Amino acid sequence: MSDTHGTAPGPLARGALEPRVAATRSGWVVDARRSVADLVLSDESPLAKVLVKGPVTGAPGSVLGTSSGRAARTEVGGGTALVVGSGPGEWLVVGPVGTAAATVAAIERTVSGRPEFVSLIDLTHGRALMRLTGSRAPSVLAKVCAVDVEDAVVPNGGAFRSSVATVVTDVVRDDRDGTPSFLLHCERSTGQFLSEALLDAGEEYGIETTTLVGLVPEG
Amino acid sequence: MMLLPCPWCGPRNATEFRYGGATGARPDPVSATPQQWREYLYTQTNPLGWSREGWYHRAGCRRYITVERHTGTNEVRSALDTATEDG
Amino acid sequence: MSLTTPDPTPTTTRARPGRLAPQPGEVIDRRRPVTFTWNGVTHRGFRGDTIASALAASGERVFSRSYKYHRPRGLLTADFLDPGCSVQVGDEPNVRGGHRLVEDGMVVSSQNTWPSLKFDVKAVNGLAGRFLAPGFYYKTFIKPQRLWPLYEKVLRRFVHAGEITADVSGGVPGETFDKRYAHPDVVVAGGGPAGMAAAVAAALAGSRVMLVEEEHELGGHLRWGDADDREALRDLRAQVAAEPGIEVLTNSVVSGRFDDNWLSIVQRGLPQVFERLIKARAATMIVAPGLIERPYVFEGNDLPGVMLSTAVRRLINLYAVRPGSRAVVLTANPEGDAAVEDLRRAGVEIAAVVDARAGDTVVRATGRSEVTGVELSTGARIACDLLVTAVGWTAPTSLLNMAGDRPVYRPQAARFLPDPQRMPENVLATGGIVGDGTVTELVAHATAIGREAARRAAARARAIGEAVPTRGGDAPALPNPDPTPVDVPVLAPADHPELFQGSTHGFVDFCEDVSSKDLVIAVKEGYDSIELVKRYTTVTMGPTQGKLETVNTVAIVAAATGRTMAETGTTTWRPMYAPVTLGALAGRIHEPVRYSPMQSWHERHGATPLVAGQWIRPEHYGDPAAEVRAVRTGVGIIDVTPIGKLDLRGPDVAQLLNLLYVNKWSKLGIGRVRYGVMCAEDGVVMDDGVTGRLGEDHYLMSTTSSGAATVWEWVEDWLQTAHPDWRVHVTPVTTAYASINVAGPRSRELLAGLTNVDLSADAFGYMQVRTGAVAGVDDCVLWRIGFTGELSYEIHVPASYGLHAWERLMAHGADLGVQPFGVEAQRILRLEKGHFIVGQDTDGLTRAYSGALDWAIKLDKDDFVGKPELVWQQEQGVTTQLVALQPDDRTTVPEEASQILAADGRIAGRITSSRMSPTLGRSICLGQLEPALAAPGTVVTVRLVDGRDIGATVIEGLAHVDPEGARQRV
Amino acid sequence: MNGNGHRSANGNGNGHRPAKLRGYSAWSLVQHGLSRGDWPRTWHDHDMRDSYDVVIIGGGVHGLATAYYLARDHGITNVAVLEKAYIGSGGSGRNTAILRSNYLTPEGVRFYDRSVKLYENLAADLNFNVMFSQRGHLTLAHNDASLRTMRWRSEVNKHEGVDSDVIGPDEVKGLVPYLDTSPDTRYPILGALYHPPGGIVRHDAVVWGYARGADANGAHIHQLTEVTDIDVEHGRVTGVRTNRGRIATKAVVNCTAGWASLISDMAGVSMPVQTFPLQAAVTEPVRPFLDTVVVSGTLHVYVSQTDRGELVFGASVDPFASYSIRGSLEFTEGVAGHVLELMPALSKMRLLRQWAGLCDMTPDYSPIMGPTPVEGFYVDVGWGTYGFKAGPVSGEAMAATVADGAPPEIISSFGLDRFADGRLVGEKGAAAVGH
Numbered sequence A: 001m002s003d004t005h006g007t008a009p010g011p012l013a014r015g016a017l018e019p020r021v022a023a024t025r026s027g028w029v030v031d032a033r034r035s036v037a038d039l040v041l042s043d044e045s046p047l048a049k050v051l052v053k054g055p056v057t058g059a060p061g062s063v064l065g066t067s068s069g070r071a072a073r074t075e076v077g078g079g080t081a082l083v084v085g086s087g088p089g090e091w092l093v094v095g096p097v098g099t100a101a102a103t104v105a106a107i108e109r110t111v112s113g114r115p116e117f118v119s120l121i122d123l124t125h126g127r128a129l130m131r132l133t134g135s136r137a138p139s140v141l142a143k144v145c146a147v148d149v150e151d152a153v154v155p156n157g158g159a160f161r162s163s164v165a166t167v168v169t170d171v172v173r174d175d176r177d178g179t180p181s182f183l184l185h186c187e188r189s190t191g192q193f194l195s196e197a198l199l200d201a202g203e204e205y206g207i208e209t210t211t212l213v214g215l216v217p218e219g
Numbered sequence B: 001m002m003l004l005p006c007p008w009c010g011p012r013n014a015t016e017f018r019y020g021g022a023t024g025a026r027p028d029p030v031s032a033t034p035q036q037w038r039e040y041l042y043t044q045t046n047p048l049g050w051s052r053e054g055w056y057h058r059a060g061c062r063r064y065i066t067v068e069r070h071t072g073t074n075e076v077r078s079a080l081d082t083a084t085e086d087g
Numbered sequence C: 001m002s003l004t005t006p007d008p009t010p011t012t013t014r015a016r017p018g019r020l021a022p023q024p025g026e027v028i029d030r031r032r033p034v035t036f037t038w039n040g041v042t043h044r045g046f047r048g049d050t051i052a053s054a055l056a057a058s059g060e061r062v063f064s065r066s067y068k069y070h071r072p073r074g075l076l077t078a079d080f081l082d083p084g085c086s087v088q089v090g091d092e093p094n095v096r097g098g099h100r101l102v103e104d105g106m107v108v109s110s111q112n113t114w115p116s117l118k119f120d121v122k123a124v125n126g127l128a129g130r131f132l133a134p135g136f137y138y139k140t141f142i143k144p145q146r147l148w149p150l151y152e153k154v155l156r157r158f159v160h161a162g163e164i165t166a167d168v169s170g171g172v173p174g175e176t177f178d179k180r181y182a183h184p185d186v187v188v189a190g191g192g193p194a195g196m197a198a199a200v201a202a203a204l205a206g207s208r209v210m211l212v213e214e215e216h217e218l219g220g221h222l223r224w225g226d227a228d229d230r231e232a233l234r235d236l237r238a239q240v241a242a243e244p245g246i247e248v249l250t251n252s253v254v255s256g257r258f259d260d261n262w263l264s265i266v267q268r269g270l271p272q273v274f275e276r277l278i279k280a281r282a283a284t285m286i287v288a289p290g291l292i293e294r295p296y297v298f299e300g301n302d303l304p305g306v307m308l309s310t311a312v313r314r315l316i317n318l319y320a321v322r323p324g325s326r327a328v329v330l331t332a333n334p335e336g337d338a339a340v341e342d343l344r345r346a347g348v349e350i351a352a353v354v355d356a357r358a359g360d361t362v363v364r365a366t367g368r369s370e371v372t373g374v375e376l377s378t379g380a381r382i383a384c385d386l387l388v389t390a391v392g393w394t395a396p397t398s399l400l401n402m403a404g405d406r407p408v409y410r411p412q413a414a415r416f417l418p419d420p421q422r423m424p425e426n427v428l429a430t431g432g433i434v435g436d437g438t439v440t441e442l443v444a445h446a447t448a449i450g451r452e453a454a455r456r457a458a459a460r461a462r463a464i465g466e467a468v469p470t471r472g473g474d475a476p477a478l479p480n481p482d483p484t485p486v487d488v489p490v491l492a493p494a495d496h497p498e499l500f501q502g503s504t505h506g507f508v509d510f511c512e513d514v515s516s517k518d519l520v521i522a523v524k525e526g527y528d529s530i531e532l533v534k535r536y537t538t539v540t541m542g543p544t545q546g547k548l549e550t551v552n553t554v555a556i557v558a559a560a561t562g563r564t565m566a567e568t569g570t571t572t573w574r575p576m577y578a579p580v581t582l583g584a585l586a587g588r589i590h591e592p593v594r595y596s597p598m599q600s601w602h603e604r605h606g607a608t609p610l611v612a613g614q615w616i617r618p619e620h621y622g623d624p625a626a627e628v629r630a631v632r633t634g635v636g637i638i639d640v641t642p643i644g645k646l647d648l649r650g651p652d653v654a655q656l657l658n659l660l661y662v663n664k665w666s667k668l669g670i671g672r673v674r675y676g677v678m679c680a681e682d683g684v685v686m687d688d689g690v691t692g693r694l695g696e697d698h699y700l701m702s703t704t705s706s707g708a709a710t711v712w713e714w715v716e717d718w719l720q721t722a723h724p725d726w727r728v729h730v731t732p733v734t735t736a737y738a739s740i741n742v743a744g745p746r747s748r749e750l751l752a753g754l755t756n757v758d759l760s761a762d763a764f765g766y767m768q769v770r771t772g773a774v775a776g777v778d779d780c781v782l783w784r785i786g787f788t789g790e791l792s793y794e795i796h797v798p799a800s801y802g803l804h805a806w807e808r809l810m811a812h813g814a815d816l817g818v819q820p821f822g823v824e825a826q827r828i829l830r831l832e833k834g835h836f837i838v839g840q841d842t843d844g845l846t847r848a849y850s851g852a853l854d855w856a857i858k859l860d861k862d863d864f865v866g867k868p869e870l871v872w873q874q875e876q877g878v879t880t881q882l883v884a885l886q887p888d889d890r891t892t893v894p895e896e897a898s899q900i901l902a903a904d905g906r907i908a909g910r911i912t913s914s915r916m917s918p919t920l921g922r923s924i925c926l927g928q929l930e931p932a933l934a935a936p937g938t939v940v941t942v943r944l945v946d947g948r949d950i951g952a953t954v955i956e957g958l959a960h961v962d963p964e965g966a967r968q969r970v
Numbered sequence D: 001m002n003g004n005g006h007r008s009a010n011g012n013g014n015g016h017r018p019a020k021l022r023g024y025s026a027w028s029l030v031q032h033g034l035s036r037g038d039w040p041r042t043w044h045d046h047d048m049r050d051s052y053d054v055v056i057i058g059g060g061v062h063g064l065a066t067a068y069y070l071a072r073d074h075g076i077t078n079v080a081v082l083e084k085a086y087i088g089s090g091g092s093g094r095n096t097a098i099l100r101s102n103y104l105t106p107e108g109v110r111f112y113d114r115s116v117k118l119y120e121n122l123a124a125d126l127n128f129n130v131m132f133s134q135r136g137h138l139t140l141a142h143n144d145a146s147l148r149t150m151r152w153r154s155e156v157n158k159h160e161g162v163d164s165d166v167i168g169p170d171e172v173k174g175l176v177p178y179l180d181t182s183p184d185t186r187y188p189i190l191g192a193l194y195h196p197p198g199g200i201v202r203h204d205a206v207v208w209g210y211a212r213g214a215d216a217n218g219a220h221i222h223q224l225t226e227v228t229d230i231d232v233e234h235g236r237v238t239g240v241r242t243n244r245g246r247i248a249t250k251a252v253v254n255c256t257a258g259w260a261s262l263i264s265d266m267a268g269v270s271m272p273v274q275t276f277p278l279q280a281a282v283t284e285p286v287r288p289f290l291d292t293v294v295v296s297g298t299l300h301v302y303v304s305q306t307d308r309g310e311l312v313f314g315a316s317v318d319p320f321a322s323y324s325i326r327g328s329l330e331f332t333e334g335v336a337g338h339v340l341e342l343m344p345a346l347s348k349m350r351l352l353r354q355w356a357g358l359c360d361m362t363p364d365y366s367p368i369m370g371p372t373p374v375e376g377f378y379v380d381v382g383w384g385t386y387g388f389k390a391g392p393v394s395g396e397a398m399a400a401t402v403a404d405g406a407p408p409e410i411i412s413s414f415g416l417d418r419f420a421d422g423r424l425v426g427e428k429g430a431a432a433v434g435h
């Protein structure tokens, strides 16, 4: 972040979902509520998101180590990122808050010099990212997504893109301590709508919202 | 609902795709006569039987695929990536 | 339809219709009485009672009046299909009284009770029957034709149905409908013995099974059977309960089968939702719906007290209701024989058992508002208040037909049977629909079918597993299905006499009041195929959709035409197998809306929302004219986030742009922006926008907001299908950026204090692009362009910082009087400037030269999309031309779409855009005009929507304000 | 029919007197009720002749009306209508029966207006009550752009003398109290195009009435007769082949709608036509509450209530070309969702049945009518989702085309050659959902 012109405080970033109780953390306005519910939807939009494109079989795949349809954690740019094979010749790298630039630089370094045409784009601010966690998470998805997310088809580490509540969404199954957990990644402007549709679908199971672990304000 | 066997994503509901139809080859824009060009614009084959047609997986891999479908039964017998002919 | 004289009433006193002592298989809970009202009168029943059984238990026999003739109707089938007891429950019309369970406080009323439920209108019936012949409407009310609307009004008052209430909020507050998807291996439609056994076998073979039963509990016909049946039922239920792989859905129905085994299942009676639609992609479906008992056609067959054997067996065994006092039973099968036994046990006097297998039958039933007697083929007349018929079955092949099967008629079984040859791989059938047999034989068949379904499902699961890329290391192993099909034992249909109609005419379709005579008349008039008979008489078109009436219809039409039943065939079964509420079909409505990151600010500042496709945008903040003046004289900012944006990267982007736009792109330098127009291959203007070159191989393209998605797919189409060798990556970034247009003579001043980009005219000229920080936010893209015609900067801020940037602009510009402006002010500003809007000033047939785009079109390029059409358009001249018009009366704004007339009165064009210009203080327009009228200075006639004509003058160019473009170049 | 000996004089070519259709009236109904005598057959079965002057392929409203007007207006009666299934089994028996003339182009408006006028007198003309219910037709506008298109249509309509106007939400509410006209819905109703002469008709009755009229005038209607090929020699039609044998003829009219391109292909004429399924559905009846036809283009849905009390729903064509008429669940889901957005009070009404028909879509949503490069092969196709209402005018115009060998003025813009010439007649904005 370059220094500010003018006298106002540093720029404030906002996630894709309107927080119900707002608080500021690491330059982000986040939802201050915590949740201990069994079924939780958290806004993880502040995480760094970098989209890498290249040939289906080529440098990015071999460097990042996943293929289309699968997601795995890898060391990228000095942090651990979740690398999602989000489509043919397309990888989504989800890293800790604030690491987008470093991630871009790191990947650029590793693919440079290769003959294929590879491009990178920082979509941290361009996409909404939320996480749905809980044993009933598959039931919630079953109300809004036509793809079967059972183990046999989408085990932990599976990733696909489909329509969720009519919004085109990347879905990544990324379980938490054996509990089903899904990352949902869509165009930023429809994030609010998608979150509302998920809350609506999860209502009968007692869903609650919260903010990304790590950004949840203290106290 | 019809399932389309996307070569990249596996079988998916047809509503995830946009139908592109059985568009003919683009005539040479320099030498095409109005007849030929407008035939290309307006007249597609409309068979009752097997048809080769383009679909776009807009809610999935975002690839254009070429599908062989029977227009009487909606049975699909193949689907390949249009650009790479991968199945 | 005439009725014989009343029979002498029987003399002995007998047990009245009403509640029996507890029955071994009853489903009512006598410890839980419920109270409800029926036509305003309080009634009692028990939990587990249906509306019909509770009313029957209190002696009610008439439940409705019929559709055409208003004849009294009672129970016929006493289940979901019963055509005689559709009732209104509260705000819900057409509730199936034979199925819906009574609840405490339920308000139930009869529908279609003209002249009243009980009033005897025999005379009217008799007369009506004669004149309301099929096709009656077509033959009358022809002249005088102007009276038809009046007749029509009268007809509409007689509609037989429930009512919906005018409350537009709809339904009970908090009452919702729901949907979900499911991916079972096997769906079993029907929870009778066959369905249960098939489900158990499939689950044991490893399938995830969904067992769907329309009734409130599993069991099918075993539920109202004898002790052996009940024993078999207990055993099967226990087996189902023991299988964790079976999901049991009761009070649910498989309502449709669509391509690739996409099944719709309606789940009713849930606590949290009114009805839920499950959309199941089943690997295999087993159809096990059993059989439906068929009514018999004879005079008086619709009188209350004439019932099917299954109806009386249900009433007695499930609800402990005595259905009458003195019965005549016409039986042709064991079900009828069993009904005789049940009736005896229930204390009903059996006046006669007429055995159809011995050739005896019923000629007619007599009575006024209910049956009082029966005339037999032997000539005997017997007094009774109950006539039970058991003459055969209809196989509900509906779901199979939806899967491609066509039923075949088997005279030996007197029913249509499915044709296994025509069934797809993923659909199987078992149980009564296939054939008959002992429970053991049924279970054996169903077990084999269940295992076979599981085998096929496993093969499919394997194929899917191999096709999806999501399976990884810890996925369960794919099933390895046995290649050999399961050996399925034969389940042959039992022999059954063909019994459809006696020697008299009677009702065939009870819902639609269609009699056998009507069918014969229709055939004689030439409507002699089954489909034409259906349409002419409306037989099978009512709520039961042929489930009770198809076979009799076919039989009667066959007899009337001299064809066989097989030749005659059935009408087409179609979804829904059972009707589904619109609420369940709709589910929770998902209509995505999109917001810019500044939405909360707009709401807080009183913006009037404008629905623009999926976007909700500020139309204005109170006074659009003032917003226009602020932009012309000072500075305004507008949220233009919905503008479509595509990030284009790669060495071949310039080639791509050259192909897609009518103008040239090869020489666009880094830091430059160009306006471009895209046409489709027919030369019709498709989209426009600017594209800027940010780096050697990096461009940012903008599109119209409504065209964003289409253009993206368009670009991908050309890249993937025509030029897969081009190296270009396209990423939509529409909402990756919050886009703000800062417009007005003081925009430079405002922005200068907030950015590290050098804004001086020399450093950052018109139609250029820069990247830099704005309001402390890095990686912003700034375009010096303007839709408004003023000096302006369109800044694209990484979306998370959009609100921050907007607030900083407002705060920083306070002393400059910065004003937020909305879409309406922008429309006025662009119209003053003469900028067209694709789709408003052009239409679906407007080729580019008609859009006044001559300056942009570069026909010297080798190729671009739509070029040939534009070459020809240029050669032949346009048919219409976009022009700017000035109404002669400066205060009149002709509404957009006002037509422009030629001297001979022909339509020669139309106004496409019009506003009162706050800048000029007069009305201004754009329009499409025939070229003969398009020359500057031509005066044309505009027909206003109120019919008045005004003059308007074509002006030079398209701009009303600043035609030289001086204001935007400062 | 050039050179065929027939004159095209209205009414009496070839000395033929059109049969006066009568026999149906309230009085005759009473008589039949009392005497219980049989009604005459509505049309008759005939043996197939070896040759006919004109062979019409397709026993829908277009084919039957063409046969009727050939006889009535031109005295051409040696005519066969060949229908592969039963009459009305195509779109004519499956359509949602909406009649209107509020189209967008002046050519279109004039054409459909003539049809509505013919419909207004059809019951008397055919002596068959087709139950044309002119209950009014509303096309809702939910955004600016559609309001502008409505106004465009209404201005063109008014110019052509067709009753049509843009009305505001309050008037809409007055006409249809069940509509949710509050401004804060997802798709607020900003206004509507109101077209009082529009309405619904009993579609089967139109088919049967024309069949009866054609039959009475001597035309042969052959059901269960499928055309399998068309003989063309030296650029002229010489006959058609059917599953029941060959028929020699010099004039063939293709009135097969959804199958139009298959038939044209038999004659070697390629057509800019794509076949798409169009679906419809009915609910169980409820007491009448909806007096007008309501259409929403934005929501892709329309609804009317029949005199029987059912709601009849329709939408736009399926999203991909197909000859399958099995129908889809997405259609009913979409229709239900959209109807409930318009009229939330209907959530407990139940959908009873859905079905589908085939639509012959053209690039500009206007029909293709008139001669073709093959002499004697005429087309009356491209009826898409809107052709039922055009039955009468098309029959009249095609009869004149066959009789005179050239199309009359009213269909002169709809020729097949317009595509090669790039002169499309754009009706998409007025026909895509409203039909």
Ligand SMILES: Cc1cc2nc3c(=O)[nH]c(=O)nc-3n(C[C@H](O)[C@H](O)[C@H](O)COP(=O)(O)OP(=O)(O)OC[C@H]3O[C@@H](n4cnc5c(N)ncnc54)[C@H](O)[C@@H]3O)c2cc1C
Binding pocket: D057, D058, D059, D060, D061, D062, D063, D082, D083, D084, D085, D086, D087, D088, D089, D090, D091, D092, D093, D094, D095, D096, D097, D098, D099, D225, D226, D227, D228, D255, D256, D257, D258, D259, D263, D278, D279, D280, D314, D355, D356, D357, D358, D359, D380, D383, D384, D385, D386, D387, D388, D389, D390, D435
């Ligand atoms: C669901 C639906 C709703 C509609 N709603 C409306 C509406 O509200 N208003 C409106 O104006 N229009 C509507 N339409 C359109 C309208 O139904 C059609 O445009 C119109 O019926 C076409 O009539 P037709 O006589 O040309 O064709 P059809 O009625 O389709 O007749 C063509 C006939 O040709 C026969 N045929 C085909 N091939 C052969 C062969 N090889 N040999 C012999 N016979 C053959 C077919 O069996 C068929 O009977 C709707 C259509 C559908 C499907």
Ligand SMILES: NC(=O)c1ccc[n+]([C@@H]2O[C@H](COP(=O)([O-])OP(=O)(O)OC[C@H]3O[C@@H](n4cnc5c(N)ncnc54)[C@H](O)[C@@H]3O)[C@@H](O)[C@H]2O)c1
Binding pocket: C189, C190, C191, C192, C193, C194, C195, C212, C213, C214, C215, C219, C220, C221, C222, C252, C253, C254, C255, C288, C289, C290, C291, C292, C293, C310, C335, C396, C399, C430, C431, C432, C433, C435, C436, C437, C442, C577
């Ligand atoms: N149906 C009878 O009344 C009856 C009477 C005596 C004997 N039998 C014999 O029993 C055998 C029938 O046993 P079975 O198990 O095949 O049938 P069944 O009639 O015992 O059970 C079928 C069940 O399927 C349900 N059903 C039907 N369609 C459905 C749908 N679309 N969705 C959900 N549920 C649906 C019905 O409600 C019924 O409970 C036959 O041999 C028959 O001859 C039947």
Ligand SMILES: Cc1cc2nc3c(=O)[nH]c(=O)nc-3n(C[C@H](O)[C@H](O)[C@H](O)COP(=O)(O)O)c2cc1C
Binding pocket: C531, C540, C541, C542, C545, C571, C572, C574, D093, D094, D095, D096, D097, D203, D282, D310, D312, D352, D353, D354, D355, D356
């Ligand atoms: C305007 C209209 C109203 C209809 N109303 C009903 C109806 O009330 N009940 C019914 O079962 N079918 C109704 N149908 C549908 C027909 O039963 C049938 O499905 C349709 O004509 C298509 O034929 P098919 O299903 O035999 O293929 C109606 C059809 C139309 C065109």
Ligand SMILES: [Zn+2]
Binding pocket: B006, B007, B008, B009, B010, B057, B060, B061, B062, B063
């Ligand atoms: Zn795909």
